[in-house]
Amino acid sequence: MKKLALFGGTPVRTKPFPNWPTVTDELKKQVINTMETDSLGVGSNIIKQFEEKYAEFHDAKYCLSTSSGTTAIWVCLKAAGVKAGDEVIIPPYTFIATGSSILMANAIPVFVDVDPETFNMDPAKLEAAITDKTKVIMPVHIAGNPVDMDAILQIAKKHNIKVIEDAAQAHGAEWDGKKVGALGLGGIFSFQTSKNLSAGEGGAIVSNDKDFMDACYSYANCGRVRGGEWYEHQYLGGNFRLNSMAASLLLAQLETLEKDMDLRDKNRKLLDNAISQIDGLTITEMYPKATRSANHLYLLRYDKDKFNGIPREKFFKAMQAEGVYTYAGYTPLYRERLFAVDSEEYPWLEGINYKDMNFPVTEKLCTEEAVWLKQNHLLGTKDDINDIIMAFKKVTTAMKNDLELFLK
Ligand SMILES: Cc1ncc(COP(=O)(O)O)c(C=O)c1O
16 A cells, blocks of 8 residues: 555645636737727627627526626625515525625525535425525525526425526536526626636626616616616616626637536546545535536545544545645535624624524535535546546545554
């Protein structure tokens, strides 16, 4: 058995994984062309072109670009009619913006635990969380893996509640052969640096509902209305627009996204095949009608009982020493300090004690089980993926057979 790098052996790998985003000549050309020929912001043709292409790519009638995924969520909630004290249902296993943008819209985040097999909102637990104050259900396609949209849309319909998809990580993902985002009232995407489609910062809303999109336009454009005067402001909105440099980067990347997605699919399969053979590691499932994941991140579960009780953190250290960066990812969202909001500032949150909430699946994933690989790893070559597999095999074999070393 090979000696682990953690204990002085030779690491499986010392090379870095591919850079992301990839700055190609085409990207540079597009940005320079935009600077020379287009408006930098308002009135830009490139922004319009990107919105049209992104709507088409995501099987939606409309797209509105925004300054970020966070502002896109806030805009959607306002456009969906969310008022102070309304409730918005989300999973607790997600990035902070899913919850903080609800607080920023003066609404109340209500959590529904996730399904351990998919890391996504568990529809079986959804109905119990609905009250007469529930205005929106906002499932998150975590790591780009589609949530069970059929179940969620059916429950939402029964209770007359709107569905807004947080698809920040799910560019190109498909549910039942249709792209995610506009399956309910609408959905949001993020183009922040690490995302599969990246402009450094940026976001988008997609929908098939014109009235909703007109309202989104207004909230993202200082309360202006389509066809109205420039200095006419009807809603309390802000400037949450994308700029044309960002749109140029996105337009160029839309051309290569499909190729990147194919590579991510291929690499995920290789990893899934190898990792599912390691007793104690469990790969992430997709629901049967989830026809394609965006494979933004690669998530799996670690069972310490299968590794002599060695805690996950030791496993991370051993993997990192081998040159493959695995990490824990999210903490339970409701326990983040910002949920201890001042009830004088937000009186509708009086009496809600987020920090003492406990959602068992999320707790277990966050504290013991979840293992994340960074998104750029899925863009590696076959050799890169083989190195990842080798590191997983080497470390897990040692953990099963060499407990003494780990206890030192
Ligand atoms: C699930 C989720 N929702 C929302 C956001 C917010 O997007 P942004 O960082 O563009 O504001 C992110 C991005 O990091 C995210 O991962």
